[in-house]
Amino acid sequence: MSSFFVHTFGCRCNQSDSAAIREQLARSRRSESGAAEDADLVVVNTCTVTHRTDRQVRQAVRRLRRVNPGARLVVTGCYAERDPSALASIPGVDLVVGNADKERIAELVDQAEAAGSETRGRIIRSPLDAARDYLVAPMSRTGGRTRPFVKIQDGCDAACSYCVIPAVRGPGRGARPEEILGEVRRLVEQGYQEIVLTGVHLGTYGTRFARPTSLAALLEDILATPRLGRLRLSSIEPMRFSREIVELAAGHEAFARHFHIPMQSGSDRILRRMRRPYTAARFLELLGTIAERIPGVCLGTDAIVGFPGETDSDFERTCELVESSPLGYAHVFPFSAREGTDAWSLPHPVPLAVVRERARLLREITRRKNLAFRQRFAGQELPALTLAPEEEMGESVVLTDNYIQARTPGFDLPPNRLVRARIERVEHEATLATITSPE
Numbered sequence: 001m002s003s004f005f006v007h008t009f010g011c012r013c014n015q016s017d018s019a020a021i022r023e024q025l026a027r028s029r030r031s032e033s034g035a036a037e038d039a040d041l042v043v044v045n046t047c048t049v050t051h052r053t054d055r056q057v058r059q060a061v062r063r064l065r066r067v068n069p070g071a072r073l074v075v076t077g078c079y080a081e082r083d084p085s086a087l088a089s090i091p092g093v094d095l096v097v098g099n100a101d102k103e104r105i106a107e108l109v110d111q112a113e114a115a116g117s118e119t120r121g122r123i124i125r126s127p128l129d130a131a132r133d134y135l136v137a138p139m140s141r142t143g144g145r146t147r148p149f150v151k152i153q154d155g156c157d158a159a160c161s162y163c164v165i166p167a168v169r170g171p172g173r174g175a176r177p178e179e180i181l182g183e184v185r186r187l188v189e190q191g192y193q194e195i196v197l198t199g200v201h202l203g204t205y206g207t208r209f210a211r212p213t214s215l216a217a218l219l220e221d222i223l224a225t226p227r228l229g230r231l232r233l234s235s236i237e238p239m240r241f242s243r244e245i246v247e248l249a250a251g252h253e254a255f256a257r258h259f260h261i262p263m264q265s266g267s268d269r270i271l272r273r274m275r276r277p278y279t280a281a282r283f284l285e286l287l288g289t290i291a292e293r294i295p296g297v298c299l300g301t302d303a304i305v306g307f308p309g310e311t312d313s314d315f316e317r318t319c320e321l322v323e324s325s326p327l328g329y330a331h332v333f334p335f336s337a338r339e340g341t342d343a344w345s346l347p348h349p350v351p352l353a354v355v356r357e358r359a360r361l362l363r364e365i366t367r368r369k370n371l372a373f374r375q376r377f378a379g380q381e382l383p384a385l386t387l388a389p390e391e392e393m394g395e396s397v398v399l400t401d402n403y404i405q406a407r408t409p410g411f412d413l414p415p416n417r418l419v420r421a422r423i424e425r426v427e428h429e430a431t432l433a434t435i436t437s438p439e
C-alpha cells in the first residue's frame with residue numbers, strides 16, 4: 001500500500017480542505033504517513049493571501065522535494081489556482097491542481113502514476129462554477145487535530161478592493177443543511193467534543209439557495225444535535241453578523257463564547273477605499289452588543305495597516321478603535337498588494353518602513369489588550385477542551401470556550417476531553433491553569 005502526506009498552509013478553510021484530501025486518498029487505498037520524507041505522495045495545499053505566503057509556499061515545495069526526491073509531488077489550493085505556472089515551473093513538481101479539481105486529487109494521481117514521468121509539471125485547473133453542487137466532505141481525518149473544521153460554505157461574492165480570494169475560491173455557494181447536519185452527527189458519534197464551522201464568507205450561508213435560509217437557522221439545528229459538546233464559529237464578517245446569532249450564543253452553553261470578526265480598519269475613509277460596507281462606529285456597536293449579551297466572550301479581529309492612502313490620522317483611528325473596544329486579540333497584517341485586485345493599482349502607496357512601524361505599534365496595543373482580557377479570568381474556572389500536540393499550541397494545552405490557550409503543567413490528559421480549567425497565572429506570553437474536573 002502506498003502512503004501520502006499532506007502539508008497545509010493558511011486558513012481554517014484550507015485545514016478543512018486538507019481533511020477532505022486525506023479522506024479521498026485514504027479511500028483510494030493509501031495510508032497516511034506521519035512524515036513527508038517517508039511518503040510516496042506529498043500534497044501541498046497552498047494559500048496565496050500575501051506575497052510572503054507565496055514565498056513560504058515555494059520554499060516549502062523545494063524543501064519537500066529535497067527531503068523526499070522519490071515522492072510524487074502535487075501542489076493544490078489557492079496559490080495553485082491563482083498562478084499555476086509559477087508552481088509548475090519549480091523543479092520536481094508533478095501536478096498542479098486548481099481549487100475546482102481538489103476533490104479529484106486521488107483520481108488525478110492515479111492517472112499520473114499510470115502515465116509515468118510524462119506528466120511532470122502538468123497543470124489541471126477547471127473553472128470555478130457557482131451552479132456546481134457544494135458537498136460537505138467527511139472531516140474525521142483531521143491530521144491528528146482535536147477539533148474538526150466543517151466547511152459549510154465556499155467562495156465569496158464580496159468586492160473588497162484588496163482581496164484575491166473571490167478570484168481563487170470562486171462565487172459563493174453552500175452545502176445543503178441536511179448534509180451539514182449529517183456530518184455533525186457523524187463527528188459527534190465518533191467522539192469529537194468540539195466542532196468548528198468554517199467558510200470563506202460564512203455569514204452568507206444559505207442566501208443563494210432556491211429556498212433561502214440563514215446561518216442562524218442552521219446553527220439552531222446544529223445546537224439541537226444530541227450529545228454535541230461544543231460548537232465554534234470561525235471568522236464571520238461584521239456586515240453578516242445577525243442579532244439571531246448573538247441570541248443563540250447567549251442562550252446555549254454548547255455555543256463557544258468566541259467570535260472572530262474582521263475589522264480591517266478603524267478609519268471610515270479607508271473602509272470606503274477597501275469597499276467594506278460598514279463604518280467604524282457600526283463595527284464598535286456590534287462588538288458592544290455581543291459583549292453585553294454574552295459575558296466573558298472573546299472577540300477577535302483582523303486589521304490591515306498600510307493600505308494605499310492610509311494617513312497617520314487614519315492609522316490613529318484604527319488604534320483608537322482597538323483601544324476603546326472589548327476586543328481580546330487582533331491579527332495585524334501589513335498590506336500586501338495582490339495583482340488582479342483593484343487595490344493593486346491604487347495611488348499613494350505607504351512606504352514600507354512606515355507600514356512596518358504601524359504594524360509594530362498596533363501589535364503592541366493588541367498584546368496589551370490580550371493580556372488584559374486574560375487577566376480578567378485569573379482565579380476563575382472555565383469550560384475547556386484538551387488539545388492534541390498537532391494543534392500547534394504547545395504541549396499540555398487546553399483551549400477554553402472563550403479562546404484562552406492555557407498550559408497545564410503537571411496534568412497529562414488525553415486530547416479531546418471537555419474539562420473545567422482554573423486560570424492560575426497570567427503572564428505576557430502564557431496562561432497557566434489547573435484542571436479541576438471533567439466538565
